[in-house]
Amino acid sequence: MIVSIASGKGGTGKTTVAASLARVWVRRLVAVDLDVEAPNLHLFLHPVIEEIVPAWIETPVVDESKCTFCLACSALCQFKAISVMGSVVLTFAEMCHGCGGCIAICPGKAISPGKRQLGEISRGYAGNAEYLAGCLRIGESMSPPMMRQVKSRLKEIVCASDRDAIIDAPPGVSCPAVNAVIDSDVIVLVTEPTPFGLHDFKLAWEAFSPFGKPMGVVINRAGAGDRELYSFCEEKNIPVLAEIPDERAVAEGYSKGRVIADLSPEFRKIFVSLHSKIFELAAGALDMEAAHA
Ligand code: SF4
Ligand code: SF4
Numbered sequence: 001m002i003v004s005i006a007s008g009k010g011g012t013g014k015t016t017v018a019a020s021l022a023r024v025w026v027r028r029l030v031a032v033d034l035d036v037e038a039p040n041l042h043l044f045l046h047p048v049i050e051e052i053v054p055a056w057i058e059t060p061v062v063d064e065s066k067c068t069f070c071l072a073c074s075a076l077c078q079f080k081a082i083s084v085m086g087s088v089v090l091t092f093a094e095m096c097h098g099c100g101g102c103i104a105i106c107p108g109k110a111i112s113p114g115k116r117q118l119g120e121i122s123r124g125y126a127g128n129a130e131y132l133a134g135c136l137r138i139g140e141s142m143s144p145p146m147m148r149q150v151k152s153r154l155k156e157i158v159c160a161s162d163r164d165a166i167i168d169a170p171p172g173v174s175c176p177a178v179n180a181v182i183d184s185d186v187i188v189l190v191t192e193p194t195p196f197g198l199h200d201f202k203l204a205w206e207a208f209s210p211f212g213k214p215m216g217v218v219i220n221r222a223g224a225g226d227r228e229l230y231s232f233c234e235e236k237n238i239p240v241l242a243e244i245p246d247e248r249a250v251a252e253g254y255s256k257g258r259v260i261a262d263l264s265p266e267f268r269k270i271f272v273s274l275h276s277k278i279f280e281l282a283a284g285a286l287d288m289e290a291a292h293a
Helices: 014-024 072-076 101-105 143-161 175-181 195-211 228-236 248-255 265-282
Strands: 002-006 029-033 048-062 082-085 088-091 111-126 129-136 164-168 186-191 215-222 240-245
Touching: 002 014, 002 175, 014 029, 014 164, 014 186, 014 215, 014 240, 014 265, 029 143, 048 088, 048 101, 048 143, 072 082, 072 101, 101 111, 111 143, 129 143, 143 164, 143 175, 175 195, 186 195, 186 265, 195 215, 195 228, 215 228, 215 265, 240 265
Parallel strands: 002 164, 002 186, 029 129, 029 164, 186 215, 215 240
Antiparallel strands: 048 111, 082 088, 111 129
């Protein structure tokens, strides 16, 4: 099973939930940081890194001696990453999404694949869980190609060792967030019971609902705000899978990079219950009335 931990905005406790869930997961697991622009799952899980490999994107290199300046490549590239100006072909590697289209269609075989480094992929162990994370270079904007490479590595690990996966997804509802959750079996949204939390939670729910995946919510800082979020979940039949109380111990643990599930038996119980409810949600066996009690 692949479970994505997502949120409509940053700072809701998404990574905290992913780390705690990884701690109590019963089956073999890969904990994956797909928030490639700002990965921070390692700050909680403290993995032992065994391998770091560069992640590349394939970009076009043009041999103008073979070019007939037919314009086919620039007409094809929707990202304007290759452009023919008279008898010059310009390439803009930073804008290239690495689709390979221009290389495939060039009639004169004038374009060959070059490469540009996007960032790095790390793999290691955090306790019993495998750990996998992508990290973009500073200033790099191509999250989706980087995420594709991390996901491809994840697929290899899952197939080779029959592991579940918990994905710490990027916050928000733009392309990277959608890219992270789209292959999941279950989506867990983390939010707070405040007007801001509710606003961004609604955006996430609207963005991810069309995928038809089982989806539930973890309410962080429960007790801090109002009941609007609970009313919205009840109205839309979104199960509340867990509530993390708004307690000083949580904030202190967070500030020290500690996993909440490790703070006390009571906190651990919250995540053991969340683990069970995720499986019930995936199996369509969750008691929805209890989930809104
Ligand atoms: S498609 Fe090939 S031959 Fe045509 S302009 Fe581009 S590089 Fe030149
Ligand atoms: S590889 Fe794709 S994105 Fe990159 S320049 Fe060619 S057509 Fe454009």
